[in-house]
Amino acid sequence: MMATGDDFAPRRDGWYEHRGVWGEVTVGTVIGTQDSRTSAFEVIATAHPQQVRYAHTLWFQVRDLVTGELHSIAPRMVNAPVKILTRDPADTKTAPPTAPSDQQAIQLVIEQLGATHLATIDNLTGEITCPDYIYDSHLPDRTQPDSPDGRNSLGLLEHLRVAHGGPAVPDNWTIADLYTIHSNAHNPRFPDIGKGGFPHRHVPEDHSFI
Numbered sequence: 001m002m003a004t005g006d007d008f009a010p011r012r013d014g015w016y017e018h019r020g021v022w023g024e025v026t027v028g029t030v031i032g033t034q035d036s037r038t039s040a041f042e043v044i045a046t047a048h049p050q051q052v053r054y055a056h057t058l059w060f061q062v063r064d065l066v067t068g069e070l071h072s073i074a075p076r077m078v079n080a081p082v083k084i085l086t087r088d089p090a091d092t093k094t095a096p097p098t099a100p101s102d103q104q105a106i107q108l109v110i111e112q113l114g115a116t117h118l119a120t121i122d123n124l125t126g127e128i129t130c131p132d133y134i135y136d137s138h139l140p141d142r143t144q145p146d147s148p149d150g151r152n153s154l155g156l157l158e159h160l161r162v163a164h165g166g167p168a169v170p171d172n173w174t175i176a177d178l179y180t181i182h183s184n185a186h187n188p189r190f191p192d193i194g195k196g197g198f199p200h201r202h203v204p205e206d207h208s209f210i
Contacts (some may be wrong), residue, residue, distance in 0.1 A: 020081070
């Protein structure tokens with residue numbers, strides 16, 4: 001988070017504006033809008049979308065500090081700019097992450113599906129993550145014959161059927177087919193593909209090129 005403005009004067013309402021990115025925003029962060037110097041919204045909760053998109057945040061619930069109204073903010077790209085507000089001009093530290101409000105409910109779904117061996121829950125952030133089952137399968141010696149580089153189809157197939165609610169995927173689909181349907185399952189432009197199961201992100205994620 002960086003200070004902005006020539007002399008970095010406070011706004012009329014006493015808030016100081018900083019240049020930040022959405023990946024820094026967590027519960028307790030106060031944000032403004034890009035086209036106003038009078039708006040202020042406090043983030044009061046986060047929650048998972050149906051599926052977590054690569055390099056995107058979770059949902060945010062915010063409270064308008066002027067009117068008290070509650071609003072929801074859809075997931076944003078982690079490096080997209082956002083205006084962060086503080087009362088202290090020297091305060092450029094972001095708050096530590098907090099668990100999403102729906103963490104316990106999703107954890108129960110994972111346990112009911114018997115998917116605890118497929119997903120990992122971060123005790124600090126509450127986010128649910130799964131590895132890349134194309135290259136890092138938990139199923140040994142199951143490399144697909146047409147994948148000389150070692151890509152594993154069965155691990156991803158199980159991931160699709162459990163973590164994504166079982167989209168219709170034949171056993172004989174190729175790695176390319178599985179990769180495409182999995183990408184669509186994490187994309188909100190395809191609301192009917194793979195939005196069951198439980199929301200999660202995949203690790204590791206490389207945000208350096210985004």
